[in-house]
Amino acid sequence: MLALLPAAGWSQTLDSGDTAWMLTSTALVLFMTLPGLALFYAGLVRNRNVLSVVMQCFAIACMVSVIWVVCGYSMAFSDTVGGYVGGLGKAWLSGVGLDALSGTYPETVFIMFQLTFAIITPALFVGGIAERMRFSAMLIFIAAWVLLVYFPVAHWVWGGGWLADMGFRDFAGGAVVHITAGVAALVAALVLGNRSGFPTTAMPPHNLPMTVTGACMLWVGWFGFNAGSALAADGAAGMAMLVTHIGASLGSLTWMTCEWVRYGKPSVLGIVTGMVAGLATITPASGFVGPLGALVIGIAGGLGCFLATQFIKRKLKIDDSLDVFPVHAVGGMIGLLLTAIFSAASLGGLGLDTGMGAQFGVQVVGIVATFVWCAAVSYGLLKAINVIVPLRVSGDEETEGLDIVLHEERGYNL
DSSP states (O other), rough: GGGGGGGGSSSSOHHHHHHHHHHHHHHHHHHHHIIIIIIHHHHSSSSSGHHHHHHHHHHHHHHHHIIIIIIIIHHSSSSSEETEEEEEETTTTTTOOTOOETTTTEHHHHHHHHHHHHHHHHHHHHHHHHTTOHHHHHHHHHHHHHHIIHHHHHHHHHSSSSHHHHHHHOOIIIIIIIIIIHHHHHHHHHHHHHOOTTTSSOOOOHHHHHHHHHHHHHHHHHHHHHHGGGSSSSHHHHHHHHHHHHHHHHHHHHHHHHHHHHHHOOOOHHHHHHHHHHHHGGGGGTOOOOHHHHHHHHHHHHHHHHHHHHHHIIIIIIOOOTOIIIIIIIHHHHHHHHHHHTTTTGGGGSOOHHHHHHHHHHHHHHHHHHHHHHHHHHHHHHHHHHHHSSSOOOOOOHHHOOOHHHHHHOOOOO
């Protein structure tokens, strides 16, 4: 009987509530990068490099926005080409008009929402190369990287690609955002080499209040990041927001406790870094787990990322300047694996289409594929760009600071 109804009865209709929520979420996610991430990173570097970090985040936001309009949206979300990347049917946003819908809200809103994810992912990379990479080389790398890494991986997971067909679960970007950004940062840190004086010279943050301010903005903005990924103003968005907050809280407390036990005192830097670790870890699971899962995932994220940071910096002595890989990539991987466990209805999750073991296997495949592809492409791009433009400033320029050397400005005139 329903099949006999007029076709118009089946057409998508605009929902003002969903539209309002997606508009709000879009603004929140952009707020995470500008000013949230920019301030978070700016406070962590030394005062002679504060403007360089802000400049990198701002320029990335502008440049990625243009690439997204030209071909990025189409590569990520148009009809698949072999399951690996979208075609160019929506290049230059072809066919996107005032009345075009994506579900129950305008397609323009979906385009803008996904653009904010494409902006923050390469901006996270800035933390791995802070205080030593040339601005021009960074721009070239980011432009090529989003074309060859971010857009294809987003298509694999969210655009109907091969990982989506396998049933890979990544609600808001554990693989698409956090693993890709973290792996790129680690590879870049290895290719560039350590900052002069690392690890023997102390390089403390120059302005922790600035970092805490940025961290608070990230926490609030993350509600749009995760709850907005429900793509509707409904119960799924509410649950995603709740578990996101729980994950952030437990990540902070766990990291703080680890520092307290290890060093005798809890630090402000530690508690805000733990917050980011908890958020990165809950991100892929936020649409699939309940409060119980969020509690465990937050603790696992805080503990796992703390240990990873100690291992990367103290054991391997790799100068991932602002801990992008141990916080984001490791957190994303932990969250993706635990999604397979705590998605189970018996553990308060939304249920699994397959068994827990089978889902765990799919998650491992997605993690490995994302890691390997991102590492290989990032390494190749950095080596190729270094032939054209030196990746790193000279030793004297590094000592003078990137603010003056690259931008002829100072963050402070005291």
